Amino acid sequence: MSNIVILTGAGISAESGLGTFRDEGGLWAQHRIEDVATPEAFARNPKLVHQFYNARRAQAREATPNAAHHALAKLEAEHKGSVLIVTQNVDGLHEKAGSKNVLHMHGFLEGALCHQCDHRWAAPLEMSPEGVCPSCGAQQTRPDIVWFGEMPYGMERIGAALAEADVFISIGTSGEVYPAANFVAEADHFGAHTIELNLEPSAGASRFSETHFGPATKIVPEWVTAELAR
Numbered sequence: 001m002s003n004i005v006i007l008t009g010a011g012i013s014a015e016s017g018l019g020t021f022r023d024e025g026g027l028w029a030q031h032r033i034e035d036v037a038t039p040e041a042f043a044r045n046p047k048l049v050h051q052f053y054n055a056r057r058a059q060a061r062e063a064t065p066n067a068a069h070h071a072l073a074k075l076e077a078e079h080k081g082s083v084l085i086v087t088q089n090v091d092g093l094h095e096k097a098g099s100k101n102v103l104h105m106h107g108f109l110e111g112a113l114c115h116q117c118d119h120r121w122a123a124p125l126e127m128s129p130e131g132v133c134p135s136c137g138a139q140q141t142r143p144d145i146v147w148f149g150e151m152p153y154g155m156e157r158i159g160a161a162l163a164e165a166d167v168f169i170s171i172g173t174s175g176e177v178y179p180a181a182n183f184v185a186e187a188d189h190f191g192a193h194t195i196e197l198n199l200e201p202s203a204g205a206s207r208f209s210e211t212h213f214g215p216a217t218k219i220v221p222e223w224v225t226a227e228l229a230r
């Protein structure tokens with residue numbers, strides 16, 4: 001009855017057509033983080049920030065889960081122990097594939113948040129600076145996304161899960177952004193077996209006990225099949 005904690009990044013959604021951040025031509029090659037992904041950027045130019053997330057929300061809505069997302073949903077359905085997906089991704093592809101136990105530590109494109117009263121609701125396709133909070137009426141709506149400099153969601157729950165993990169597996173992330181990049185060290189500290197599945201070695205590859213490289217749609221189903229057969 002092993003507990004499995006899975007960290008996913010943009011690489012798991014790449015073969016569903018959603019851009020990664022730091023690969024050639026990635027999102028951070030097209031937009032400066034300081035223009036579209038910080039609270040200061042939003043205060044300075046809310047229209048530009050809304051446009052950036054509106055475009056990503058529309059693209060994410062059109063995208064379909066790939067074999068890697070489906071393999072993780074199968075793992076959750078058939079594995080005897082617990083399976084928690086902690087995703088850095090803001091798309092809903094894990095949920096579309098059928099995963100239930102998903103924690104969006106960087107927020108979620110389908111979520112809207114009121115800067116004034118913290119009310120949360122389902123985001124419309126297009127958000128704008130003119131939007132008003134359905135609860136308090138303030139004209140201070142924002143995408144429910146965690147920007148650089150803000151505290152990721154669910155950190156207590158993630159810490160507790162890592163402390164109980166028997167297996168920690170990192171999929172499709174460059175290991176460049178903290179605190180997610182340190183989860184492997186936390187899991188290792190508590191005795192978990194640590195695995196990296198990625199297109200190529202991430203910045204933290206040497207910190208994992210086991211690594212497999214290749215496209216997620218190939219290596220994730222292979223790993224899930226082997227794990228379920230154990």
Ligand code: APR
Pocket residue numbers: 008009010011012014015020021022023026088089106171172173174175176177197198199200201202214215216217
């Ligand atoms: N299969 C597996 N891995 C892939 C694939 C693929 N088809 N394509 C790309 N990758 C890998 C890349 O090799 C890279 O290591 O996915 C990783 C993507 O890294 P990033 O673009 O840095 O994305 P991510 O690690 O999710 O970024 C973390 O940074 O900008 C913030 O909030 C943003 O959540 C994001 C966080």
